[in-house]
Amino acid sequence: MKDVIICRCEEVSLTDLEDAAKKYNCSARELKLRTRAGMGFCGGRTCRPAVDKVLTSITGEDPTNNIPLKVAPPVRPLSLSDLGGVNHD
């Protein structure tokens, strides 16, 4: 079976996640930072639930009330000039 991609923006596969989890024996958050799963162009909007499931199943952490992978602005891709406010009043 071909290895299934979990995070398509950063092209992180299930094997990548499993290998990193095994090697570093780490939390879901650390696993995200090590592999960049969910940190790509879409800001995790496509893969967030899938990444959450993989991370919790690999690390054995329970889904908590906190959003597992922190959300930070900007939550949409945008150009630096827009972000820098060149066009803003």
Add this chain to the structure above:
Amino acid sequence: MKMHDVVIIGAGPAGLSAAIQCRTYDLSVVVIDEFPKAGGRLLGQLHEEPNGEWWNGIKESNLLIEEAENLKTDIRLGVSVHHVERLENHYVVHTNTEHVAAKTVLIATGAAESAAPIPGWTLPGVMSIGAAQVMTNVHRVSVGEKGIVVGVNVLSAAIARELQLAGVDLHSMALPATNVVSEDQSNPRAVMERLVRIAHLAPSKFIQFGSKFATFEFVRNIALNFYPKDGIKMWDMPIHLRKAIKEINGTDRVESVTMVDVTPDGDIIRNTERTIEVDFVCIAGGLYPLGELAAVVGCPFEYNEALGGHVPIHNEAMETPIDGVYVAGNITGIESAKVAREQGKVAGLSIVKALTDNAEVAEKVDAAITNVQQTRDEATIQFHPEINEGRATISASFEQLIK
């Protein structure tokens, strides 16, 4: 920067109906949506209700848009909000074109689709079922010559029917083969349990018959053990609960899928692989509340399975624990557009109540809350059977939090 009374993020049924309430009381309102058309996911909806009437989402959204426009509502389309900043006594909504300041913010961003990754799902020609719906019903573009739906649930059954009405050729609906992500989407028992809830919508006598008895677990077991080889047909399209898609194949784009037989528990039966030629695949992983902006502004969240995942904590008046931040629609839990529309009305009135000293509004809020529950009780499609329990839990969390 002009200070508005409210910025409403999302021009779907919840956002628009909230805007109508706010404009009725002459608040200064800006509605922002990243899609070029107002209406939200309502735009894609088209289905026949059990009483024989058709629910046409485009018509329904036009009614809301017209009413909002008559009230001179400022609706800005094709604009993406990427941040909501909380300042001392107001909010600044950051978009890709401008910053908008307001005393209050209503986040009505709806839901997003969960991906259900299976090998090959990144090939061109694979799309989420919702994308197929938007292409077909909003853009009126054919999604392909022949396709297959992977994932059997309320949403995919409804949309598969819409694709069929539009003349799109679907081979069948089948489960995703089991993997760490697909979990209960691949378990025939779990899927069967959920399907029982939409059975009354099916014209198939078999399914209607089944639904009367399938509330008993042993009946469901028998049904799964003797599930017809050709699937159960719903609107002449086979629905397979004992077949799963293991892989999507193709070099530069989708060429076929590999289908396997599965046991009633979803385990793959060996040597049952066969190839089905298709040029598109719709993956249906279900919906989850899209709470990014509520998270960014600092709303506390709760994991609530009945509501579809992590939802910002809120009360029945659509207030969050953060003063001046309101939520409505699917961000508060996955339900029908009709419920979202009523919730929007509640949120709009709650904002009016907070910003004006109009005594009659408090009563209107209460009446609107009652309408939400009534609409929920009358809904023909219930996305989760324990929706009422889920709603009660989140309200209790709100009360706990503001104590």
